[in-house]
Amino acid sequence: MKKIMPIIMSGGAGSRLWPLSRAAHPKQLLPLVTDKTMIQETVIRLSGDRFLPPVFICNAAHAEDIKAQMAALGREIGAIIVEPFGRNTAPCAVAAALHAAHYSEDPSGEKTPPPLALLLPADHHVKKPEAFVKAIEQAVPAAESGHLVTFGIAPNAPETGYGYIEKGERLDAQASHVKAFHEKPDLERAQKYFQAYLDTGNFAWNAGIFLFAPGTLLNEMAQYAPEIFKQASRAFETAETINDVLHLGREAFEVCPSESIDYAVMEPTKKAAIVLADIGWTDIGSFAALHEELKTGEDDNAVKGDVLMHNSRNCLVQTDGPIVAVVGVEGLSIIVKDDKILISAIDASQDVKAIVTQLKSAGRSNDL
Amino acid sequence: MKKIMPIIMSGGAGSRLWPLSRAAHPKQLLPLVTDKTMIQETVIRLSGDRFLPPVFICNAAHAEDIKAQMAALGREIGAIIVEPFGRNTAPCAVAAALHAAHYSEDPSGEKTPPPLALLLPADHHVKKPEAFVKAIEQAVPAAESGHLVTFGIAPNAPETGYGYIEKGERLDAQASHVKAFHEKPDLERAQKYFQAYLDTGNFAWNAGIFLFAPGTLLNEMAQYAPEIFKQASRAFETAETINDVLHLGREAFEVCPSESIDYAVMEPTKKAAIVLADIGWTDIGSFAALHEELKTGEDDNAVKGDVLMHNSRNCLVQTDGPIVAVVGVEGLSIIVKDDKILISAIDASQDVKAIVTQLKSAGRSNDL
Numbered sequence: 117m118k119k120i121m122p123i124i125m126s127g128g129a130g131s132r133l134w135p136l137s138r139a140a141h142p143k144q145l146l147p148l149v150t151d152k153t154m155i156q157e158t159v160i161r162l163s164g165d166r167f168l169p170p171v172f173i174c175n176a177a178h179a180e181d182i183k184a185q186m187a188a189l190g191r192e193i194g195a196i197i198v199e200p201f202g203r204n205t206a207p208c209a210v211a212a213a214l215h216a217a218h219y220s221e222d223p224s225g226e227k228t229p230p231p232l233a234l235l236l237p238a239d240h241h242v243k244k245p246e247a248f249v250k251a252i253e254q255a256v257p258a259a260e261s262g263h264l265v266t267f268g269i270a271p272n273a274p275e276t277g278y279g280y281i282e283k284g285e286r287l288d289a290q291a292s293h294v295k296a297f298h299e300k301p302d303l304e305r306a307q308k309y310f311q312a313y314l315d316t317g318n319f320a321w322n323a324g325i326f327l328f329a330p331g332t333l334l335n336e337m338a339q340y341a342p343e344i345f346k347q348a349s350r351a352f353e354t355a356e357t358i359n360d361v362l363h364l365g366r367e368a369f370e371v372c373p374s375e376s377i378d379y380a381v382m383e384p385t386k387k388a389a390i391v392l393a394d395i396g397w398t399d400i401g402s403f404a405a406l407h408e409e410l411k412t413g414e415d416d417n418a419v420k421g422d423v424l425m426h427n428s429r430n431c432l433v434q435t436d437g438p439i440v441a442v443v444g445v446e447g448l449s450i451i452v453k454d455d456k457i458l459i460s461a462i463d464a465s466q467d468v469k470a471i472v473t474q475l476k477s478a479g480r481s482n483d484l
Numbered sequence: 485m486k487k488i489m490p491i492i493m494s495g496g497a498g499s500r501l502w503p504l505s506r507a508a509h510p511k512q513l514l515p516l517v518t519d520k521t522m523i524q525e526t527v528i529r530l531s532g533d534r535f536l537p538p539v540f541i542c543n544a545a546h547a548e549d550i551k552a553q554m555a556a557l558g559r560e561i562g563a564i565i566v567e568p569f570g571r572n573t574a575p576c577a578v579a580a581a582l583h584a585a586h587y588s589e590d591p592s593g594e595k596t597p598p599p600l601a602l603l604l605p606a607d608h609h610v611k612k613p614e615a616f617v618k619a620i621e622q623a624v625p626a627a628e629s630g631h632l633v634t635f636g637i638a639p640n641a642p643e644t645g646y647g648y649i650e651k652g653e654r655l656d657a658q659a660s661h662v663k664a665f666h667e668k669p670d671l672e673r674a675q676k677y678f679q680a681y682l683d684t685g686n687f688a689w690n691a692g693i694f695l696f697a698p699g700t701l702l703n704e705m706a707q708y709a710p711e712i713f714k715q716a717s718r719a720f721e722t723a724e725t726i727n728d729v730l731h732l733g734r735e736a737f738e739v740c741p742s743e744s745i746d747y748a749v750m751e752p753t754k755k756a757a758i759v760l761a762d763i764g765w766t767d768i769g770s771f772a773a774l775h776e777e778l779k780t781g782e783d784d785n786a787v788k789g790d791v792l793m794h795n796s797r798n799c800l801v802q803t804d805g806p807i808v809a810v811v812g813v814e815g816l817s818i819i820v821k822d823d824k825i826l827i828s829a830i831d832a833s834q835d836v837k838a839i840v841t842q843l844k845s846a847g848r849s850n851d852l
Contacts, residue, residue, distance in 0.1 A: 134809075424842050439823070441824070441839040442827050443838065445832075450827055458810075460810075460813070471811060
């Protein structure tokens with residue numbers, strides 16, 4: 117059985133979840149939905165014989181935290197690869213593919229056929245992990261036959277926060293060709309896409325999860341994004357291992373163009389494939405999404421910590437210590453963490469990043 | 485010129501202003517509207533030759549704070565009288581009248597005619613202090629002629645949070661007899677009273693401020709509230725002075741009925757008079773009232789401390805340290821003090837006391 121190497125991208129900052137998610141402790145390293153952190157949940161759902169120990173691509177600042185979180189789970193780490201700068205996901209994918217291509221299952225280091233690479237973000241929530249593993253299995257034949265397989269999430273609303281993938285002709289029993297990628301739409305367009313999904317099943321959300329043979333990704337990158345391929349490869353070749361962590365070469369990575377996998381390769385390639393995945397997926401990209409996952413009871417509140425509620429509904433309230441009293445309000449996110457307090461309309465959840473922008477312009481890096 | 489002795493009642497707890505106002509540091513001892521505390525502002529507006537040094541009636545816990553606040557102003561203290569228990573304002577008025585009755589202007593202690601007593605709460609805000617002093621002057625003849633003079637505030641809205649006074653026949657150039665006292669009305673009644681004020685000028689808010697000759701108050705109390713008169717007098721007679729503070733006798737005060745001046749004497753007496761006072765008065769009884777005083781600019785926000793506002797309006801936001809970010813909300817009070825946080829709809833300001841009730845039932849006296 118062909119092995120799959122999970123390569124978990126842990127680069128995001130989650131600025132729309134400030135002050136829960138902060139530079140030093142971003143979203144993926146926090147327990148948001150369960151009592152496990154997002155990255156722990158990501159690893160847990162990729163258990164079983166099919167999967168090799170997970171590889172992490174992250175900021176230097178988070179490597180030790182990731183080690184500790186895996187130790188707490190008793191999980192082996194495949195590797196930790198540190199990006200010296202954020203350069204979006206395309207360079208990350210090249211480094212991941214090179215790492216997988218060099219991997220040998222033979223303990224002596226003898227060359228063996230490389231595993232498939234499953235490239236995925238560390239900070240997504242999946243309510244149906246078995247369905248996720250099943251979708252990955254369904255994507256294996258297409259990946260083995262030289263396709264870059266992406267997973268399309270069945271939409272449950274005309275969401276404007278996600279990109280959409282339009283399905284093309286059938287490729288094999290489970291996978292289809294991709295007809296087109298569509299960027300995050302405005303509401304009118306989102307409604308059109310959602311209706312098309314309801315009518316034909318041919319539209320799905322782009323979850324940014326990919327399964328591919330390392331050689332396929334490297335070939336397509338070399339063809340469609342040669343500069344990224346070149347610099348990311350050079351960063352991989354000049355990498356240094358310090359404390360079991362592989363640090364990509366700074367000089368090459370610094371000059372590497374910053375680009376997403378979608379732009380760099382998935383859109384231009386003729387080898388894009390899609391497997392539909394009904395896996396209860398959300399990226400918990402905002403307090404609105406977190407509230408949606410956590411709310412309970414008739415009043416639709418989601419409360420954590422020392423909170424007194426009075427005549428209030430549809431609120432997300434979390435405090436790491438100070439008592440929070442809430443009186444006569446509706447539809448608010450109230451987050452108290454590390455002596456920082458956010459009060460945001462749930463409807464305005466996307467605007468929380470404006471606060472992070474304000475803090476940055478004011479040079480208040482300690483508050484980020 | 486007859487002197488006036490301000491006797492400032494500092495007994496309230498201000499539970500609708502939690503967590504700004506707390507048991508140990510109630511509203512009147514805090515700087516709410518200006519950079520001076522409410523009680524300092526109360527003293528400052530009673531300056532000039534007409535007024536004797538102020539007398540305070542308070543809880544034992546607040547005596548030292550009051551001394552310090554007067555020292556900070558460089559103001560002499562007439563006396564501090566401590567109530568061992570809260571017994572509403574009628575027993576307080578008896579003690580105040582007895583204190584004024586015993587006061588001698590002669591340094592040798594030789595008996596002199598007593599001053600008039602101006603009995604007033606410590607926690608009101610007055611935007612036009614000169615008009616207030618003028619109104620007090622206008623009340624002097626009626627007080628000297630044996631009336632219990634109350635001040636009626638010209639209403640500017642059909643307020644349900646205040647009692648109303650109905651003016652009767654003219655008594656002298658400035659004062660009138662009181663026709664009736666009306667309790668805090670429901671909205672329908674409040675609208676009727678407010679309309680009556682607009683039509684005839686005969687209705688006014690009851691601000692709980694009184695000017696009287698000590699003998700008048702004591703006579704009327706003896707007649708209409710004999711048990712209060714008896715026990716409060718006994719508490720005064722058995723009082724002990726410790727550290728310049730007069731502690732009313734516990735044993736008598738404990739058994740003294742708890743009653744307001746209005747119920748005990750102002751309603752039954754035939755000597756009630758009223759002077760209309762257009763003094764920009766508010767009791768800052770809730771965050772809605774505080775917001776009304778402090779709001780500025782086009783967005784009607786009132787902000788104090790380390791606050792970032794984004795797309796938010798009509799909010800009162802105060803923090804004593806932690807950064808507070810506010811995103812996309814309207815009409816909220818957000819108060820951060822001593823590691824306690826309140827988020828309340830301004831419309832629900834009256835319900836803040838429900839939180840104090842919850843804390844009490846939970847035995848959380850440290851949080852009160």
